Amino acid sequence: MDKTYQPHAIENQWYQTWEKKAYFKPAGEGNPYCIMIPPPNVTGSLHMGHGFNNAVMDALIRYRRMRGDDTLWQVGTDHAGIATQMVVERQLAAQNISRHDLGREKFLEKVWEWKEQSGGTITRQIRRLGSSVDWTRERFTMDDGLSTAVQEAFVRLYEDGLIYRGKRLVNWDPKLHTAISDLEVENHDEKGNLWNLRYPLADGATTAEGKNYLVVATTRPETMLGDSAVAVHPDDERYKSLIGKFVLLPLVNRLIPIVADDYVDREFGTGCVKITPAHDFNDYEVGKRHNLPLINVLDKNAAVLAQAQVFNLDGSVNNELNNALPAQFAGLDRYEARKQIVAAFEAAELLEKIDDHGLKVPRGDRSGIVIEPWLTDQWYVSTKPLAEPAIAAVEDGRIQFVPKQYENMYFSWMRDIQDWCISRQLWWGHRIPAWYDASGKVYVGRNEEEVRSKYNLGTEVKLNQDEDVLDTWFSSGLWTFSTLGWPEQTEFLKKFHPTDLLVTGFDIIFFWVARMIMLTLHLVKHEDGSAQIPFKTVYVHGLVRDSQGQKMSKSKGNVLDPLDIIDGIDLETLVQKRTTGLMNPKDAVKIEKQTRKEFPDGIQAYGTDALRFTFCSLASTGRDIKFDMGRVEGYRNFCNKIWNATRYVLMQCEDQDCGQDGSSNYELSVADRWIISKLQLAEKQVAEVLDTYRLDLATQAIYEFVWNEYCDWYLELSKPILFDKSEGSDARKKGTRRTLIRVLETILRLSHPLMPFITEEIWQKIKPLAGVTGETIMHARFPIADESRIDQQALKDVEWLQAVILGVRNIRGEMNISPAKDLNVLFKNGSADDQQRLQANQQFLKKLASLESVTWLNAGDAEPMSATALVGQMEILVPMAGIINKDAEIARLTKESNKLQQDIERTEMKLGNAAFVEKAPAEVVENERKRVNENKIAVEKLREQIQKISAL
């Protein structure tokens, strides 16, 4: 074996073997256990979030697989409608081609080409992470099977009255030219203005103050062209007399009514609100209440008036108003229109004032552009009836969130859910299975043929399929069952659905988790007809942030590619990677500087295991993760530690009898029995925390056991036994070799879910010596603690031994005694137990504390001046002659004594409190008493010692 651990030398090769040998497939026996991967964008590439998410899922699926469950980790990718279409459109734009130049069919060919070309990137990356997904079942949301499921789901929901088409105000993305759902809109705090505009009162009316106009305040003056009313609060004394009267809408010269509505806040602005029902969600509601006309003044590209439509609430055209719309603003961009309209107001002396104003600006999460509320026909899912059972499923515990607090987030959103707009004016996606005849009548069915036969439409009736596609999340919402073959009742669907665990970030609880729950409950039934949930547990994790706690983003230039941590990257390449393809090329300078500062030497290759162990160690409950490269390095070192411990174990065990034949002619030392006991405790703990999804605690427990117990103590304790030259020590040696190798083998199985590669590599090397068979550690059994193997006596004995060694080492360290100097150490004043333990453990003591000799002093024996340490009552004496500085020893003892003294004072105070003695459990009080007594004796001894040395 190499002297240092070289991750790249082992990782790729093992993954290929695993995949080739189909180790990832369900075993076909055991309890079914299924995790569905959140399907990444097929044309995307891996980011830290994926890395984290995969590390968690793989750890848990490997754990279950090793527990003997019949595990399926379903893998696949998402077509990611908007994101993918945007990429391809951008590529075309570079050649000055728009998708419209190509036409729908040609454009889709291009997208499929791009999918074929780049679609393998993310799956290759998932392989590099070591994820044990079943590739033989890989699915894509637009493959035939899943498309069938999408159609089926749409048709069933439509037939059940849960999907409808309607004209409503939607969030329109003027850049992408599509409607988007509420969730895809992000509200940002931005600085803006509040324009105060005068609307002249008609018919000579005046306000209470005698003015012949009302002042309305708006953040969007350009929408005034579509104003249908001015609203005031019904109880507002200032305007009460004007309710029912009219204002003459400037520029448009249209009479619009003054209406009363509770929605108006009297305190804000002037208390008068212009109402534009077709361009504002609140105004839309007000308009409905007052039966106001809906006037769309923007076209799909958010330019003004290019497609002015004017409708009454019933949809009839209101010609009178339509003719009144001014032509001068036609075709202007909405912000240009704003300028010109404000200018027009100013020119007409109708601009009262302009205030600075902070406001929430809605932006499309993909395009980043300001969203325009716009009146169009779209398809909707009626969510209220679906939400009810979805709430119940979480309330009654059929579905559990981990951590639980996310259930509140889920409930609050679900209880106030709005209908879901599922149509998108895109080309890439599942085309909506609806057809229109010449009159616009809509027919929904699985295909045109079915529609024709179902509605008895002859070939003379021309049908056109709806041009729109479905929201990507509609197909993702079916993911847990569409991948298993639904609507067919496949064996896999029966076996693995409902699935067991979903691992995902909190940011897509609404987008995805909530919708999966709603859709599944409605569409998927058990054989007895009862509704199925999609999964039993939702493990929710936080976002991976950079070491400063900043969100990683391309524009900030702080993104890390998990593969760069695995394989390493030099500084120049990293700088280049971070500064190319920026939205704003000006950021490059700053990003380069920042990157050179943070990674002066680039990033080392740490390997997949170290990265994954790091992710798991950071996976504590429900908080975001600050990613720290120092942790990765620490865990890479941990891998190296395991690697080197293995080298030692192999040196001792190779070509030796380690009991691999099952023979029993061996003897276990106290150290052997101790590490076996500790191992049981570690196994118990790891299983417990894995069952509760506390991967951070699992990494801690493993790290602690491997490094601090197995390596630091046990390997050292094995040396005096194995290096013993004396006769008749063979049985002990065999016992120790046996323990060394078997504990190591167990450590590997215990760690495998967290660090799959190194554990497999080593396991293959050592399994014959451990008497173990099996093709792969992946299918070996996860260690289960056997409490009968916990030897309390051995635990206590080694604890004592450690205390003695620590005492000597402390003197050595504090007194600056060379580690090369073997010491002659004396012991006195101990119990019979101490004496017996000293006798039994001389071999260990001498080696671990570097002692020349160990001598027991009886009462009355002459005693050289010494540095002292205490273990219980027993004193450890290291003779001072020539090696120990008097003042330093006094200082050391004083420090020790002061520490104890403080403890005594604190404890005595407690015991002096009558209430404590009376009310605290007897056991607690007794412990405190014991503690004071022991410490008092110790302090006494230390004082005597200080005096003795001072007297020299």
Next chain:
RNA sequence: GGGCGGUUAGCUCAGUUGGUAGAGCAAUGCCCUUACAAGGCAUGGGUCACAAGUUCGAGUCUUGUACCGCCCACCA
């Protein structure tokens, strides 16, 4: 405006039912001791954000305050 989370060592974080505050990294000193310098041994470092309450006893339970972060919401 409502809701949720966080505040513990210089940094990143654990702390299960209240009973002596922990780890890793960083720091300091000594060591190339035959598994490992990606290492070994030892050491220092904390009013557990603040305040009040419950309790014999609070990092832990209750209430309030401050600051940080997130989610949701119709103030033009």
